[in-house]
Amino acid sequence: MIVYCYDYQWDMSPLQHLHRIPEEEMVVTFLRMELASPRFEQTILAILQRDGRNRSMIDQPDLTNAVDNRYRAQILGEHRGYGRDEDVFTSVPPDVRWYRAQATKADLAQVRYIDYDYWTELSGGSRLAVDAAERIRQGIEVFSVGNGGFWYLAAALRAGSSFPELILVGADERGPLILLEGHVRLTAYFLAPECIPPLLPVIVGFAPGLDQK
Secondary structure, three states: OOOOOOOOOOOOOOOOEEEEEOHHHHHHHHHHHHHHOOOOHHHHHHHHHHOOOOOHHHHOOOOOOHHHHHHHHHHHHHHHOOOOOOHHHOOOOOOOEEEEEEEOHHHHHHOEOOOOHHHHHHOOOOOEHHHHHHHHHOOOOEOOEOOHHHHHHHHHHHOOOOOOOEEEEEOOOOOOOEEEEOHHHHHHHHHOHHHOOOOEEEEEEEOOOHHHO
């Protein structure tokens, strides 16, 4: 199944899904990427240590374990505002429908960053990773933050590495998509666009109003 390409006016063909997934899969995917981030890893590990839990519940989750599912949701809520209408989950309602899908390079070029000062400035106001990548190539840095992390991941792509799914949200299958998780990865893809596969697996959630984040 394919996610069809969009044009810049958002006149899109209906989004085709691979399959519906439980919200718990989105939660654990998000937490895995936080553990993989030098910026956030210690925060997640500190929460696990405080609560006497092992990181294996994130690295090797049992999604049939309701207690663990609730605890992972609690971690993501404490850390990123999940289920609390805070931080990156501000204005994300509890009734999001989650899917695994596939995106083309053209699809990814239309995905907007979350509405956050750093990403808006890095992209020159467009909130598009393709524009941010071009500004990074020009040597532009914002808020005194270096661009080394983007180049590091781009080099990893060229060396054959693969990344976990990006997490996207939107109002519905025909509307614009916004990046909830994976900003550095998406930017790295457009620093090494030749490494973007024809169909890239993504996780996408739909609920009314999510195109306004």
